[in-house]
Amino acid sequence: MEDAISTRRNTSKIALVTGGNRGIGLEVCRQLAGNGITVVLTALDEKMGLEAVEKLNFSDVISHQLDITDASSIARLADFLKTRFGKLDILVNNAAVGGTVYLQDPVDDPVTREENFNFMDRYQRLEWLWRNSRETYDAAKECLKTNYYGTKHAIEALLPLLKASSDGRIVNVSSDFGLLRCFGGEDLRQELDDVGKLTEERLDELLDQFLKDFRAGNGVVEARGWPVAFAAYKVSKAAVNAYSRILAAKQPAVRVNCAHPGYVKTDITLHSGLLTPEEGARNVVKVALLPAGGVTGAFFEEGKELASFV
Numbered sequence: 001m002e003d004a005i006s007t008r009r010n011t012s013k014i015a016l017v018t019g020g021n022r023g024i025g026l027e028v029c030r031q032l033a034g035n036g037i038t039v040v041l042t043a044l045d046e047k048m049g050l051e052a053v054e055k056l057n058f059s060d061v062i063s064h065q066l067d068i069t070d071a072s073s074i075a076r077l078a079d080f081l082k083t084r085f086g087k088l089d090i091l092v093n094n095a096a097v098g099g100t101v102y103l104q105d106p107v108d109d110p111v112t113r114e115e116n117f118n119f120m121d122r123y124q125r126l127e128w129l130w131r132n133s134r135e136t137y138d139a140a141k142e143c144l145k146t147n148y149y150g151t152k153h154a155i156e157a158l159l160p161l162l163k164a165s166s167d168g169r170i171v172n173v174s175s176d177f178g179l180l181r182c183f184g185g186e187d188l189r190q191e192l193d194d195v196g197k198l199t200e201e202r203l204d205e206l207l208d209q210f211l212k213d214f215r216a217g218n219g220v221v222e223a224r225g226w227p228v229a230f231a232a233y234k235v236s237k238a239a240v241n242a243y244s245r246i247l248a249a250k251q252p253a254v255r256v257n258c259a260h261p262g263y264v265k266t267d268i269t270l271h272s273g274l275l276t277p278e279e280g281a282r283n284v285v286k287v288a289l290l291p292a293g294g295v296t297g298a299f300f301e302e303g304k305e306l307a308s309f310v
């Protein structure tokens with residue numbers, strides 16, 4: 001039996017999903033596995049990863065621990081993949097945090113909450129989410145560390161394996177909150193959009209400046225042209241978008257795209273979203289499974305390619 005699975009693994013595509021134990025990530029794993037792809041479901045907590053694999057109940061889904069903010073955890077995963085598969089075909093960078101402290105427990109009373117949301121439109125739901133969130137410096141710092149630097153470091157470690165595939169793809173699960181229309185300042189918008197000029201070093205400087213401005217207070221964040229409300233999350237996803245475009249230009253052998261799953265009912269939104277995790281995941285998997293030789297350096301909003309990142 002194990003021999004049969006090993007043979008299939010040698011011929012089938014290999015995908016890896018970060019933050020695969022719950023929410024959209026778990027559904028991405030389910031849908032990729034349903035397409036006959038061998039899936040490495042990674043989770044911060046090893047036990048949660050094993051439980052998620054058990055729940056999915058596919059023979060070709062295996063779990064591995066991964067904390068994208070921990071260099072040694074990333075290195076262990078890369079070693080495991082190299083030894084076991086020697087390549088990686090699809091990397092879905094899904095793991096992220098919200099960048100705020102929630103004033104409600106995400107898993108508290110979801111039924112009553114869901115009933116209340118039925119009477120709210122998208123803007124009322126986001127307004128509710130904002131009222132139940134508090135921005136703190138520590139949460140903002142953690143958000144950039146996880147959503148941007150964690151994603152980037154995972155990509156850097158796994159890039160050689162993606163290049164060993166004949167059709168390596170990276171899907172960075174981003175957000176419409178990372179589009180440049182969220183930034184008040186024209187200079188920042190232009191600098192982040194001009195990826196021909198923008199460097200990774202300059203991105204680091206901009207993110208350091210954001211944290212300094214954030215520490216200085218709300219007035220400064222707004223005056224400098226950063227996004228307001230969920231500021232760190234928006235900045236982290238804008239950085240992921242810019243980095244994806246830089247990487248796409250540098251690595252033509254690998255396709256690098258960003259996917260906004262939609263506004264989804266998961267813990268990160270305190271279950272206030274409009275889509276189910278399954279529907280959100282479909283928008284990500286669609287980008288992961290685009291026909292060979294397709295676009296790179298693009299942003300897909302709920303499955304549709306946008307003309308720009310603005």
Ligand SMILES: NC(=O)c1ccc[n+]([C@@H]2O[C@H](COP(=O)([O-])OP(=O)(O)OC[C@H]3O[C@@H](n4cnc5c(N)ncnc54)[C@H](OP(=O)(O)O)[C@@H]3O)[C@@H](O)[C@H]2O)c1
Nearest residue numbers: 019023024044067068094095096173175263264266267268
């Ligand atoms: N939900 C939405 O409406 C929405 C909209 C736009 C974009 N997105 C994006 O969609 C993706 C998935 O979000 P979701 O809604 O499914 O959120 P979620 O339910 O809160 O899941 C987040 C996942 O990320 C993992 N994670 C957090 N920090 C990590 C780290 N350092 N290393 C590895 N894994 C880590 C979590 O692991 P633990 O379980 O161990 O905490 C969890 O598995 C995120 O990139 C999010 O920004 C979501």
